[in-house]
Amino acid sequence: MKFTAKRVVVTAAVAGAAVVAVGATVIATAADPVSPEITSSAPADAGHENEGKYTTGDYVLNVHELDDGGDGITTAIGPHTTYYSKTLHGNGNRKATVVKFSAGPDSDAPIVFSYPVPAPGRVVDCVASGTEAAPQVRCETRLPAR
The missing domain is CATH 2.60.40 (Immunoglobulin-like)
Structure with missing residues (x-):
């Protein structure tokens, strides 16, 4: 498989987006703060x-x-x-x-x-x-x- 600069950038971007999406889901489900009483x-x-x-x-x-x-x-x-x-x-x-x-x-x-x-x-x-x-x-x- 031939690696081109474009393929490396696209692959890195897709991998980065996947990591961010998984991280955001973990943070959203782990953090369930209760708002202060008003x-x-x-x-x-x-x-x-x-x-x-x-x-x-x-x-x-x-x-x-x-x-x-x-x-x-x-x-x-x-x-x-x-x-x-x-x-x-x-x-x-x-x-x-x-x-x-x-x-x-x-x-x-x-x-x-x-x-x-x-x-x-x-x-x-x-x-x-x-x-x-x-x-x-x-x-x-x-x-x-x-």
């Missing part, structure tokens, strides 16, 4: 104390309410929907500690945002925007309804 002075919606409020944008939003072991409940919420979760602070013996979000119809899609479950009596209010390809989720902890 507390709002706005009260929770009346009648929905201790619940999670999730509002979706133009895509299906998967909400994963998980405990420290990664077990919990996943709920797929359709586009342009507001959903109140009664299981935010646990269900039976399981106590959720984090809420994670993924976008699209596949519940196993990569996590795009994580937020800590607030203390009992407080609620989390999360709003999804952007697109399925570039989802954005913003959450804040709200005080009990007045």
Whole structure:
């Protein structure tokens, strides 16, 4: 096989791209940071104390309410929907500690945002925007309804 400068450059570029792609995937799956809690002075919606409020944008939003072991409940919420979760602070013996979000119809899609479950009596209010390809989720902890 004859090696030309062009063939060497193309081969090196393809190999470099493969290494970068694998590295980025490893970093994205290994690093699953939980965003810091943001507390709002706005009260929770009346009648929905201790619940999670999730509002979706133009895509299906998967909400994963998980405990420290990664077990919990996943709920797929359709586009342009507001959903109140009664299981935010646990269900039976399981106590959720984090809420994670993924976008699209596949519940196993990569996590795009994580937020800590607030203390009992407080609620989390999360709003999804952007697109399925570039989802954005913003959450804040709200005080009990007045």
